[in-house]
Amino acid sequence: MMTKSLFRALHIITVTSLLTIAVGAQTSTQSPTVEGFWQGALEAGGVKLRLVFKISRKPDQTWTGTLDSIDQGAKDIPLTMVTFQDGKLHVEMKTIGASYDGILASDGNELSGEFNQGAKLPLDFKRMAHPDDAVLKRPQTPVKPYPYAEQDVSYQNTQDKITLAGTLTTPRGTGPFPAVVLITGSGAQDRNEMLLGHQPFLVLADYLTRRGIAVLRLDDRGVGGTSRGTPNDTSENYVGDVLAGVAFLKTRKEIDPKQIGLIGHSEGGMIAPMAAARSSDVAFIVLMAGPGIPGDELLAKQTGLITAAECENQVQEVEAASARRFAIIKEEKDPAIAKQKLDADRAKSEERARKKLETQIAAAKAQADVLLSPWFRFFLSYDPRPTLAKVKVPVLAMNGEVDVQVPAKADLAAIDLALKEAGNRDYKIVLLPKLNHLFQTSTTGAPSEYGSIEETIAPIALQTMGDWIVAHTSAAPRQ
Numbered sequence: 001m002m003t004k005s006l007f008r009a010l011h012i013i014t015v016t017s018l019l020t021i022a023v024g025a026q027t028s029t030q031s032p033t034v035e036g037f038w039q040g041a042l043e044a045g046g047v048k049l050r051l052v053f054k055i056s057r058k059p060d061q062t063w064t065g066t067l068d069s070i071d072q073g074a075k076d077i078p079l080t081m082v083t084f085q086d087g088k089l090h091v092e093m094k095t096i097g098a099s100y101d102g103i104l105a106s107d108g109n110e111l112s113g114e115f116n117q118g119a120k121l122p123l124d125f126k127r128m129a130h131p132d133d134a135v136l137k138r139p140q141t142p143v144k145p146y147p148y149a150e151q152d153v154s155y156q157n158t159q160d161k162i163t164l165a166g167t168l169t170t171p172r173g174t175g176p177f178p179a180v181v182l183i184t185g186s187g188a189q190d191r192n193e194m195l196l197g198h199q200p201f202l203v204l205a206d207y208l209t210r211r212g213i214a215v216l217r218l219d220d221r222g223v224g225g226t227s228r229g230t231p232n233d234t235s236e237n238y239v240g241d242v243l244a245g246v247a248f249l250k251t252r253k254e255i256d257p258k259q260i261g262l263i264g265h266s267e268g269g270m271i272a273p274m275a276a277a278r279s280s281d282v283a284f285i286v287l288m289a290g291p292g293i294p295g296d297e298l299l300a301k302q303t304g305l306i307t308a309a310e311c312e313n314q315v316q317e318v319e320a321a322s323a324r325r326f327a328i329i330k331e332e333k334d335p336a337i338a339k340q341k342l343d344a345d346r347a348k349s350e351e352r353a354r355k356k357l358e359t360q361i362a363a364a365k366a367q368a369d370v371l372l373s374p375w376f377r378f379f380l381s382y383d384p385r386p387t388l389a390k391v392k393v394p395v396l397a398m399n400g401e402v403d404v405q406v407p408a409k410a411d412l413a414a415i416d417l418a419l420k421e422a423g424n425r426d427y428k429i430v431l432l433p434k435l436n437h438l439f440q441t442s443t444t445g446a447p448s449e450y451g452s453i454e455e456t457i458a459p460i461a462l463q464t465m466g467d468w469i470v471a472h473t474s475a476a477p478r479q
Contacts, residue, residue, distance in 0.1 A: 032108025034063070034084045040125035042115065048451055049196075051115075051123070052131050053091070053100075055082060067093055070136060071196040071451045089113070136197035140456040142206040148172055153216070154225060157244040164241055165225025166191045166218035169209040170254050178259035178473035179214035180286075181245040183238075185266030186379070190224050191217040193265065196451035200265070200438060207462045212475035214255055216245050234378035235271055242275045246282060259283050259473045263465065264290055266406065266437070269397075270384050277390035284394040284472050286465055289406040289437055292397070292414035294383040298406065305404035306447065321349060388415060389422035396428050396468045398461065400435030402445030430464055 038053040049072060055065035063082035068075045081092035084104075089111060091100040102113025102125065115123040149172070154165045171177055182201050184193045192199035205215040218241070221229035229237065242262060250257040261284040264272035269290015276282040291298050325342055332338035397415045399408035412429050419427045436442035439461040440453045469475060 032087070032104055032106065033057075034089050034104060034111070037128045037131050038111060038125035039128045040111075040123050042121060042123060048448065050451075051125075052128070053079070053125060054131060055079070065091070067091075068131065073194050073197055073199075136451075137454045138197055138199070138456060139454060140203045141199055142202065146206065146209075148209045152225075153248070155244060155248040157240050159240050160229070160237055161227075162221060162229060162241060162244075163225070163227045164218055164244060166216055166245075167205070168214065168216050168249075168252075169205050170214040171209055171212050175214075175254035176256040177212060177214045177254060178261070178283075178469070178475050179216065179249050179255045180208065180261045180263050180469070181242055181249070182215060182217040183242055183262060183264035183268030183271050184218075184220055185268055186375075188220045188223045191219045193217075195438070198438065198450070198456045200457055203456045204263070204462065204465075208466060208469070211466045211470060213466075213469055213473070214249075216249060218245060232374045234375050235267065235274070235382070236378070238271050239274045239278060242271060243279050243281075246275070246279065250281065256474070257281070261285060261469065261473075263288065266290070267379070269406075270382070273384060273387045273391050273395075276393055277387050282393060284469070285391065285396075286469070287395065287397040287415070288439065288461075288465075289399050289403055289408075289411070290397065290415070291384050291406060292388070292411040292418065293385075295379045295381060298411075299380065301407045301410065302405050305407060305445075308404075321345070385414060385418040388418035391419070391422070392424060394426040394472050395419060395424065396430070396465065398430040398432060398464060400437060400439055400442070400445070400461075401431055401433045402435065402442050403437040404445040404447070405437040428468060432458070432461055432464065435461060 034055050035057055036055065038055065040051050042049045042051065050070040052068040052070060053065060054068070055063060058064055063079075063084055065079040065082055066075075067077040067079060069077070077093055077095060079091050080094040081090070083090045087104045089100070089102045089104060093099065096117065098115065098117035100113060100115050100123065102111035102123075104111055109127045111125040113123060113125075114120045146169070149170045151168050151170075152165070153168050154163055156163055182193075182204065184201070189195070192202040201217045205217055208215050219226040221227065221233065221238075221241070246260050246262075249255045249260050260281060262272040262275060262282055263286040264270070265288040269287035272285040272287060272290065276285050293301075325345060328338055328341045328345070332341060395415075397412060399406060399412050401408055408431055412431060416427075416429045432439065434441055435458050436445040436449065437447075438450055439457045440450070440455045441458050442449050442453060
């Protein structure tokens with residue numbers, strides 16, 4: 001699967017491991033209590049998702065609290081049931097269909113247990129001094145007031161009977177302005193394409209609107225204000241949603257109906273050519289890591305690239321473990337004490353490995369339904385090249401050099417060949433150095449880096465898109 005993978009609320013069904021982040025300490029001399037702030041981390045598909053419990057005791061001595069999913073931008077999810085007795089914590093979160101059971105350590109600073117949301121996943125929490133310690137830094141996220149108009153909108157995909165909800169941003173002035181519809185990657189995502197605290201489509205919409213381009217971004221089916229689809233929905237259904245957006249823009253007096261384009265990210269970059277091939281109302285398309293090779297080939301390459309990238313991270317972990325153990329031997333003169341310390345270090349490593357294996361098994365079981373879904377079957381068998389050959393409008397195709405989810409070189413080469421052989425004379429292929437699947441500046445491209453990188457979209461990626469669209473429309477920079 002692609003960028004958004006299989007995230008939905010906190011429905012975590014991908015690989016998880018390495019579950020603790022150490023912060024804070026309990027210094028009270030009283031019996032250990034769960035009251036306070038707790039932080040743990042699930043690792044989904046190599047991406048860490050930080051969770052924070054905020055637990056307090058009410059005047060009647062019963063427990064209450066909330067859950068934050070820091071990297072998903074979800075805050076104050078109510079804990080609908082909290083019990084704590086004999087060192088055992090039980091928490092239920094009915095709004096997301098999840099629960100947690102943990103055992104409090106004797107020093108009161110760690111909870112060891114399992115998170116259950118359809119699959120049981122090991123999850124440990126450590127006490128933290130304050131929940132603000134987990135705040136993400138996302139410096140590119142725009143801050144209001146904006147120097148342009150912003151309006152929440154809704155309209156219909158009449159064929160599938162879907163109500164679509166989103167946000168339209170338009171430059172200052174009377175227009176009419178060129179416009180783009182943003183298309184998210186795979187999985188259900190909100191209009192900002194929220195992922196790990198990043199909001200790529202909010203950043204992109206802000207950038208383009210400041211350059212004189214109106215932007216429509218939408219909640220996917222079943223998210224926010226958009227209607228829920230059916231279990232049989234595939235990418236072909238989503239093409240209808242995109243074209244409904246184009247039709248909506250054509251009704252707006254501030255939009256130039258002859259200059260409406262599409263920007264698709266990941267699976268969205270597969271849907272954009274499908275829409276352009278189907279409708280003459282699409283004036284141009286931008287493919288951000290859009291697939292250029294068949295789905296089964298892409299996923300096979302993706303698996304190998306992600307494994308290699310994550311293995312590079314594991315090599316770093318092995319080197320760190322070796323350095324730790326060599327330091328013990330070097331600094332501890334008493335062989336007996338050194339052996340005790342080495343045994344303890346090895347035991348911790350073995351426990352981490354055991355938990356990682358358990359979560360991999362749980363994830364594999366939980367993914368079975370998705371792998372057999374009509375959406376996945378369609379994606380697996382879909383070859384984008386025949387559709388690309390039908391696209392006659394201008395195309396910008398761009399990939400990050402270290403993208404491990406859509407292999408850049410194979411992908412761009414296939415898109416280039418398909419457009420060239422079809423006689424499209426106005427297209428541009430761009431490989432952006434050191435950028436990952438989210439178009440962040442990255443070291444390895446591994447999904448595990450997405451959340452730890454503060455940058456949401458590299459400036460060079462924004463400028464590449466902005467310059468190309470301005471050159472193909474009548475857009476004028478505005479502030």
